[in-house]
Each structure stands twice: as C-alpha cells, then as structure tokens.
Amino acid sequence: MNKTVCELFAGVGGFRCGLNNIKSIEDKKEEKWETVWFSQWEPAEKKTQYAHSCYVYRFGTCLDKDGNDTTNCNIEEVDKKKLPDFNLLVAGFPCQDYSVASTLSTSKGLEGKKGILWWSIRETVEEKQPPFILLENVDRLIKSPAKQRGRDFGIILACLRDEGYTVEWRVINAAEYGYQQRRRRTFIFAYKNETRYNANVQEQVAYNKDSKLGEKRISMTKLLLKDGFFAKSFPVYDVDSKMLRITELPEGLGELSETFVFRFENSGVMKDGMVYTFKTTPKYNGEQITLGDIMETGEVDKQYFIPLDKLYYTKPSVTHSDETHGKLPKEDRQTWQYLKGAKKLPRKAANGHEYIFSEGAIPMIDKYDKPARTMLTSEGNFSRTTHIVQDKRTGGIRLLTACETERIQGFPTDYTKYCLVDGEVVEMPVKKRRFMMGNALVVNLIEQMEPLLSEIFEKEE
Incomplete structure (x- = not known):
C-alpha cells in the first residue's frame, strides 16, 4: 500500500x-x-x-x-x-x-x-x-x-x-x-x-x-x-x-x-x-530526556532575560502574598514572583457573594533534571504556565528561547524561524514561534x- x-x-x-x-x-x-x-x-x-x-x-x-x-x-x-x-x-x-x-x-x-x-x-x-x-x-x-x-x-x-x-x-x-x-x-x-x-x-x-x-x-x-x-x-x-x-x-x-x-x-x-x-x-x-538536556549552552540573546525588577518585588524567599486587607501596588503585582506565588485575594461573585480566592505557589525556576512541563500557546507571555529557567552560561534568569521550545516538542532547531509569505522569505516573530510550539504535538x-x-x-x- x-x-x-x-x-x-x-x-x-x-x-x-x-x-x-x-x-x-x-x-x-x-x-x-x-x-x-x-x-x-x-x-x-x-x-x-x-x-x-x-x-x-x-x-x-x-x-x-x-x-x-x-x-x-x-x-x-x-x-x-x-x-x-x-x-x-x-x-x-x-x-x-x-x-x-x-x-x-x-x-x-x-x-x-x-x-x-x-x-x-x-x-x-x-x-x-x-x-x-x-x-x-x-x-x-x-x-x-x-x-x-x-x-x-x-x-x-x-x-x-x-x-x-x-x-x-x-x-x-x-x-x-x-x-x-x-x-x-x-x-x-x-x-x-x-x-x-x-x-x-x-x-x-x-x-x-x-x-x-x-x-x-x-x-x-x-x-x-x-x-x-x-x-x-x-x-x-x-x-x-x-x-x-x-x-x-x-x-x-x-x-x-x-x-x-x-x-x-x-x-x-x-x-x-x-x-x-x-x-x-x-x-x-x-533513559529520560530532561529540560536541561535541550537547553542552550552558548550565548543567548538578551531579549530573553528577565530584568530583576520584573522578577522579584521583595526578597526571593517570599513565595506567597495576602491581599485580603489591601492590594499590593501594581508594580509588585506585575512581577513573576507575584504571578507564580501563592495568593489570597478578596473576590465577589456575580450574585454579590464575597469570598476569598486562594491559589498555591508553583516553582519560579523550572528544574533542569526533569522533563519540561506541558507547554501552552501562552509560553513566553506573562503567565503562570510560562517556563522560567536559569541560563546555563551566565546563571541569569530568563524565558525559553524559540529554539528551546522547538526542542521541547521534538522539532528540529530553528524549524519555525522562517516563513514564505507572498513569495518572500521572512522571519517568524519569536512570540509566534513559541505559540506554534505550544499548539503542536x-x-x-x-x-x-x-x-x-x-x-x-x-x-x-
């Protein structure tokens, strides 16, 4: 056949x-x-x-x-x-x-x-x-x-x-x-x-x-x-x-x-x-392939690194926030530490019922010795599910590169780098490349x- x-x-x-x-x-x-x-x-x-x-x-x-x-x-x-x-x-x-x-x-x-x-x-x-x-x-x-x-x-x-x-x-x-x-x-x-x-x-x-x-x-x-x-x-x-x-x-x-x-x-x-x-x-x-096995070992573009003020709003050891008596400042809430940390927030249901919303903490930095977590189309966005890793070369904290997301899905490196648009070869934006991989098998x-x-x-x- x-x-x-x-x-x-x-x-x-x-x-x-x-x-x-x-x-x-x-x-x-x-x-x-x-x-x-x-x-x-x-x-x-x-x-x-x-x-x-x-x-x-x-x-x-x-x-x-x-x-x-x-x-x-x-x-x-x-x-x-x-x-x-x-x-x-x-x-x-x-x-x-x-x-x-x-x-x-x-x-x-x-x-x-x-x-x-x-x-x-x-x-x-x-x-x-x-x-x-x-x-x-x-x-x-x-x-x-x-x-x-x-x-x-x-x-x-x-x-x-x-x-x-x-x-x-x-x-x-x-x-x-x-x-x-x-x-x-x-x-x-x-x-x-x-x-x-x-x-x-x-x-x-x-x-x-x-x-x-x-x-x-x-x-x-x-x-x-x-x-x-x-x-x-x-x-x-x-x-x-x-x-x-x-x-x-x-x-x-x-x-x-x-x-x-x-x-x-x-x-x-x-x-x-x-x-x-x-x-x-x-x-x-x-054998088990891990996240560390597919990580870049060379120099990584600075666009992937997270500025310190966007990473933590207080001491790195803090893993939870309690806003039941008042919201944190906006700049604190727009940090990865806050997003991935445990939370308590006052909420009001559509019927007027007031309650306390809680969610647990998830690790800030993904471990190298385990396979990657499930990658979603929101990978790289300001989202709890986005992977954050420690760069192997510099030790800096950063997001996954487009090539790393490709390897996580088993695609060849740089597979999504280029597209053919109206007969012209163009580079796919990094955000789109990560979206494609979150959507793939x-x-x-x-x-x-x-x-x-x-x-x-x-x-x-």
Missing part, C-alpha cells in the same frame, strides 16, 4: 516531521510518507497565516484534483470530493463540544454546529474512506463535556463505527516514555474492518464477533496489552481482564448526544460498536509509532 497522507489541522507539520523522521532543517532526504494534501487555516490570523506559511516554506504546497491550492482555506468550506486520494489521514484537531442535534436519531445527514471541527474530519472520512486514521487531541477529550462525561468521545467513536472502522486509543504522556515534556495527549488509531491489518489483529487476539462476551473480554484485553497498535508502540504493564469496562454505543448519534454517559479510561478499543476500556500504566525503563511520539505504521502498510495489498 502506498504511504500517502492527508494532514488536517496541520499546524507547522508535526505529523509530517514525525512520519519522515526529520531531525534537522538541513535534512533534505526524500520523504518516505508522501503528503498529498494538507490543511492549515487559523481564523484568528487576520494578516499573516504564520503556521501555513512556515509549513509551505518547509515543504511547499499541495494542489487538489482541479489543480487549485486550497490548503489555506477554511476546512469547513473545502470540497472534500476534490481532495487527492490517500491511505492515511492524520490530524491534531482542536478539542471542542461535539454535540449534535438531538432531534436527529440516525447518523447519516447529521450536521455539526459550525466551527466544530470534528465534523470536517468526519466529512473527509465519509468522502475519502482512508484505510487508516491517526488523530491527536488533548487528554480531556475522553472525559468531555463536564456535564455529560464521555459524550464527545462516544460521538467520535460512533462516527467511525458507522464508516466501518475499528478504533484503538491511548492517552500518552511523552515524559513517561523518556521524552522531554510532560505532555499528556489522546491518540486515536482507526483502521477499516476490511484491511489485512484488522484481519491479522483479529487472528492474533482470537477475536470473533459472534463469541460470548467473556471471550471478547479476553480478546480485547490481549489487544490492548500485547497485540494492538499502541500496545506494540508503547508497552504497558499487564492488567487483569476483569478490570475491563464495557459498554455498547447507541445506534444513533442523536440518541448518543442526548443521553450517553460513560467513563472512558486511558486505553481502549471500539469494535463492532462495543467499547472495551481500562486504565494502563506505561512500561518504560530507558510531541514529534517524538509519531516517530515512535512510524515503524509499526510502515510495517502495517507494507503488509497491505
């Missing part, structure tokens, strides 16, 4: 880098996975589409069947019939509310609310019917929404069920497999029931859809622990099959949207409309999945 890929919500190309093991911006080797089309459009960007421009600078663009470039169009408005054919659909799609019109009881013809991007993936799957799908989302996907736990993920599984797929998922924390960031994300691998891969897996786990539930329980446990896609790519410790939680998805998406509630665990499989899930623990005893995880993906494709006709 040809290794052809469509990459939706592509960002700056994390899936493409991972599938093709791109380690350096100077690496011009031929890509073994051919990206035939991609989509990247950021509605908040009114002037320059930086992510798309960076992707095009690195890889060039792709045309649809009519010879038009629609890669930077709103995916909801793209005619999916005109996309080139492909065998692997990948997407790191935003996590939103996936509810559908509850008055509709069948799957066909359902329209999601505008702006809910799962439906664009579903539309692509319906039209193109790719044999394989690999998706990435935040870990809370399997628990959303808060008022109806599991509904959104149930809708996704049911959509894929209706198109003839078996679905495996795993919530993976990159740091628990030795990588440089504590980033927990949900990965979904779906494959058509008529693929040779599906037949091989069924044979390995001795699965028969007509078997008794107890026999299916044993088969699905074997798949999740030993023979499934994620089990082979990311080993876990054994779990007793009695721990498996099982449910059947409602037949119609409308009914599911209205009533479905289920506690999905971090590992699971959906087969023939039945869901099997339990909690697994990573099995990894190798950990490339290393896709690299770790790729050998098994290649093996699967080589065995398909």
